Amino acid sequence: MRDVAAEAGVSVKTVSRVVNNERWVSGEVTDRVERAIRKLGYRPDARARAMRNSGLAGRTLGVVHADLANPFFTAVHSGIEAVAQEAGCTILTASSRDKTDNQDRLIQTFNDRRVDGFIVVPAVDTTYGSSSALDEEIERSTPIVFIDRRYGEQNDFVRSDNVAGAKMAAEHLVAHGHQRIAYLGDHPNLWSAQRRELGYVEALGASGVDIDERLVLTGLYDEAAAASAAEQLLELDAPPTAFFAAKNYLAVGVVRALHRLGKQNDIAVVGFDEIALADLVVPGITTIPQNAPALGRIACELLLDRLDNGRTEPIEEVVPVTLIRRGSGEVAGPFATDRP
Amino acid sequence: MRDVAAEAGVSVKTVSRVVNNERWVSGEVTDRVERAIRKLGYRPDARARAMRNSGLAGRTLGVVHADLANPFFTAVHSGIEAVAQEAGCTILTASSRDKTDNQDRLIQTFNDRRVDGFIVVPAVDTTYGSSSALDEEIERSTPIVFIDRRYGEQNDFVRSDNVAGAKMAAEHLVAHGHQRIAYLGDHPNLWSAQRRELGYVEALGASGVDIDERLVLTGLYDEAAAASAAEQLLELDAPPTAFFAAKNYLAVGVVRALHRLGKQNDIAVVGFDEIALADLVVPGITTIPQNAPALGRIACELLLDRLDNGRTEPIEEVVPVTLIRRGSGEVAGPFATDRP
DNA sequence: AGTATCCCTGACAACGATGTCAAGTGCACT
DNA sequence: AGTGCACTTGACATCGTTGTCAGGGATACT
Structure with missing residues (x-):
C-alpha cells in the first residue's frame, strides 16, 4: 500500500480512500491511484482490514x-x-x-x-x-x-420436520399392512433422533398399533451396526415385517442385511434422509429425503x-419433508388390503 | 492483551512471551500472567499474529x-x-x-x-x-x-494412475469376451479424462481390438448426459456390448439407462471412481475406485x-488404483470363453 | 474584505500482536 | 572493585489498514 502511495505520489490514506470508494477524492487522483494499483498488482490485506473495522471488509x-x-x-x-x-x-x-x-x-x-x-x-x-x-x-x-x-x-x-417425517414413514408402513414395525435410530440423546422416534411412537399409537419395545433399537451409528441389529431382530420368534431406519446410513445397513438374507422383497423398509442410487436397488429404497x-x-x-x-x-x-415411494416401503405386510 | 498485561502488572511484551513460551521468563511472572489470561479469558488474535510473523502462528x-x-x-x-x-x-x-x-x-x-x-x-x-x-x-x-x-x-x-486404471477396465472387459466396448468420458480437454481415454485406447490396441470411433463419446458431464448417450449407442446397428464409464456420475447414468431398458444383465459396465451402494444394485457395479x-x-x-x-x-x-468386481463388469460378452 | 461552506488531502493514532534493542538485575570470575 | 555473562523485563517500532482530525484551496455568501 505504501508502494502504491509512492507510485501515485499520494498518501496511504488516499489510496485507502480510493480502494474503499470514499467520497471526496478528485477524479484525477483516483485515476493515478488506480493505475498504480494495477501496475503493482496491489490487493488489500483482508486481515489487517478486518482488524480496524469489523464490518465493511468481507465477513x-x-x-x-x-x-x-x-x-x-x-x-x-x-x-x-x-x-x-x-x-x-x-x-x-x-x-x-x-x-x-x-x-x-x-x-x-x-x-x-x-x-x-x-x-x-x-x-x-x-x-x-x-x-x-x-x-x-x-x-x-x-x-x-x-x-x-x-x-x-x-x-x-x-x-x-422430523416428527412429521417419521409419522409419514410409520403410517405408510401401517397402510401397507404392517403392524410389527421395527425402529432403528441413532443415539437416543441426539435431538433429531428423539424427534423421529417420537413421530414413530405417535403414529403407531394413533393407528392403534401396539409398540413392541424389543423392536425399538437406538444408539446405532453406522451401516454395520444397523445391519447386525436388523439381522438380530429378524431372528426373533415374532420378527418385524417392516423397518423404519431413521438415518441414511442405517437404512443402507438394513437394506444390505435384507439382501444378504434374500429377504428384500419380503420385508419393508423406509429410510429417513436421501440415499444415492436408492432407485437402482431392487426394490428401490423408499425414503424421506430432507x-x-x-x-x-x-x-x-x-x-x-x-x-x-x-x-x-x-x-x-x-x-417440510416428503416421502418418496420406490418399492421397499410398499412391500405388502400381513395385514395388507388390496389397495393400500 | 493490554488488559491481561495490566491485570498481571507486566508489559504486553511479557504477555506475548508467556503466550509463545519464549525462554527467559521467570516462573513467578509466568504464573501471574497465566492466571490473568485465564481470568480474562484471553485468546490471541490469529490474524494480528500472522501479520508480523508469517510462520509461527497457525498456517x-x-x-x-x-x-x-x-x-x-x-x-x-x-x-x-x-x-x-x-x-x-x-x-x-x-x-x-x-x-x-x-x-x-x-x-x-x-x-x-x-x-x-x-x-x-x-x-x-x-x-x-x-x-x-x-x-x-x-x-x-x-x-x-x-x-x-x-x-x-x-x-x-x-x-x-488414470492410464493404468483405464487399462484395467478395458482389459477386464476384453477378458470377459467383449470387443465392442464403448467409452464414455468427461470433457475431452480435462486432463484426467484424456488419460483415461488414453488407457482405454492403449489397452484395446494391445489386445488387438479395433476401436470404433462411434463408440467413443466424450464431453459428458453428468448422469443424464451419460444415460442418453448410452441409450443412443445401444440403438446403433452394431451396439456396444460393454461400457467403460470414466467417472462416477457417468457410470451411474449408464447403469440407470440399462435398468430402464432392462439390459443390466446383458451389457457389461465398468466405472471409474467409487459409487455408493454399488454393491446393492443387481448386478453390482464393478468399479475402479480411486x-x-x-x-x-x-x-x-x-x-x-x-x-x-x-x-x-x-x-x-x-x-495406484485397483478394480473391484461386483458383477456388472463380469457380464459375459459374445467372445467369452468358459473361464475368463 | 471577511467568513462560511464545500471539497480534497495528509499526518497521526489506532487495531493486536511480535521483533529488536537496550536496560536492569544478580552472580561468578578476574 | 571491575568485568563479563546469564537472565529478566519493558519501550518502541512494525505489520497493513482505516478512523479522526486538522489543514488548505476554491467558491459563494454576507
Whole structure:
C-alpha cells in the first residue's frame, strides 16, 4: 500500500480512500491511484482490514459440521456456500467427526481467527452433556445458528420436520399392512433422533398399533451396526415385517442385511434422509429425503440477518419433508388390503 | 492483551512471551500472567499474529475444489482435513463448481486473507485455456499443489494412475469376451479424462481390438448426459456390448439407462471412481475406485513440505488404483470363453 | 474584505500482536 | 572493585489498514 502511495505520489490514506470508494477524492487522483494499483498488482490485506473495522471488509463465517463425509451434510454445506458466496462472505469449514473435543477445538480456532458468526451442527455427544466452547459463545452472544440438532432453547435453529417425517414413514408402513414395525435410530440423546422416534411412537399409537419395545433399537451409528441389529431382530420368534431406519446410513445397513438374507422383497423398509442410487436397488429404497440445501441456505440467511440487522430474538425454522415411494416401503405386510 | 498485561502488572511484551513460551521468563511472572489470561479469558488474535510473523502462528491453507458435491472430492477433502488438523493448520475451503470464474475469484479472496499456500483442483474449463489467477500465483511462486487435474508442468501434482486404471477396465472387459466396448468420458480437454481415454485406447490396441470411433463419446458431464448417450449407442446397428464409464456420475447414468431398458444383465459396465451402494444394485457395479483420501493427504503433505522445508522443485505423486468386481463388469460378452 | 461552506488531502493514532534493542538485575570470575 | 555473562523485563517500532482530525484551496455568501 505504501508502494502504491509512492507510485501515485499520494498518501496511504488516499489510496485507502480510493480502494474503499470514499467520497471526496478528485477524479484525477483516483485515476493515478488506480493505475498504480494495477501496475503493482496491489490487493488489500483482508486481515489487517478486518482488524480496524469489523464490518465493511468481507465477513468471515465459521461452519462446524458434525460429519462432512455424510452426503446429507455435504448437501447442507452447498446451501450454506451458495448464500455465503452471494453475500461475499468467506467461510471457514471443518468437521468435528461427531466428537465434542474436536468441535470445541475448532470453535476455538475459528475464534482465534475472529469469525463474525457460527453455523454449527453440534457433535452427537454435545447434544447431551454440553460444550463449554458453545456455552461460552452463547454467553457472549456471538451470532450462531444451529442446524439439525437443537442446542439450547434460545438459539436460532434450522431443522427438518422430523416428527412429521417419521409419522409419514410409520403410517405408510401401517397402510401397507404392517403392524410389527421395527425402529432403528441413532443415539437416543441426539435431538433429531428423539424427534423421529417420537413421530414413530405417535403414529403407531394413533393407528392403534401396539409398540413392541424389543423392536425399538437406538444408539446405532453406522451401516454395520444397523445391519447386525436388523439381522438380530429378524431372528426373533415374532420378527418385524417392516423397518423404519431413521438415518441414511442405517437404512443402507438394513437394506444390505435384507439382501444378504434374500429377504428384500419380503420385508419393508423406509429410510429417513436421501440415499444415492436408492432407485437402482431392487426394490428401490423408499425414503424421506430432507431438503438439505434449504437447511443450509436458511441457516446462512439467519446468520446474516443477525449480523446485518442485529436481530437477537431466536428464530426456529422448520423445513417440510416428503416421502418418496420406490418399492421397499410398499412391500405388502400381513395385514395388507388390496389397495393400500 | 493490554488488559491481561495490566491485570498481571507486566508489559504486553511479557504477555506475548508467556503466550509463545519464549525462554527467559521467570516462573513467578509466568504464573501471574497465566492466571490473568485465564481470568480474562484471553485468546490471541490469529490474524494480528500472522501479520508480523508469517510462520509461527497457525498456517492457513486455501483449498479450491472443483465440485464439493461430488463424493469423490468430499473424500479427497477428508484426507486434506486430517493432515491439516494434525499440523495445526486452518483451511479455507470452497468449491468452484467447475467454473474458472468462480475459481479465480476464490483464489483472489483467499489471497486477500493471505493464505500461505493453495491446494487446487482446477475447474474443468481451466484445464484448457488457462486461469489468470493461477498463473499469477505460480508466477510469484506461491506454494501450490494440484490434485487430479494437471495444471502446467512445473507444479506439484497428485493424481491417481488414470492410464493404468483405464487399462484395467478395458482389459477386464476384453477378458470377459467383449470387443465392442464403448467409452464414455468427461470433457475431452480435462486432463484426467484424456488419460483415461488414453488407457482405454492403449489397452484395446494391445489386445488387438479395433476401436470404433462411434463408440467413443466424450464431453459428458453428468448422469443424464451419460444415460442418453448410452441409450443412443445401444440403438446403433452394431451396439456396444460393454461400457467403460470414466467417472462416477457417468457410470451411474449408464447403469440407470440399462435398468430402464432392462439390459443390466446383458451389457457389461465398468466405472471409474467409487459409487455408493454399488454393491446393492443387481448386478453390482464393478468399479475402479480411486484412493481419494490418500490423494488429499499426500497433497496436503506436499504443501506442508513446501511451506516448512522450502522445497521448490516440483513433485508428482501417483496413487495406484485397483478394480473391484461386483458383477456388472463380469457380464459375459459374445467372445467369452468358459473361464475368463 | 471577511467568513462560511464545500471539497480534497495528509499526518497521526489506532487495531493486536511480535521483533529488536537496550536496560536492569544478580552472580561468578578476574 | 571491575568485568563479563546469564537472565529478566519493558519501550518502541512494525505489520497493513482505516478512523479522526486538522489543514488548505476554491467558491459563494454576507
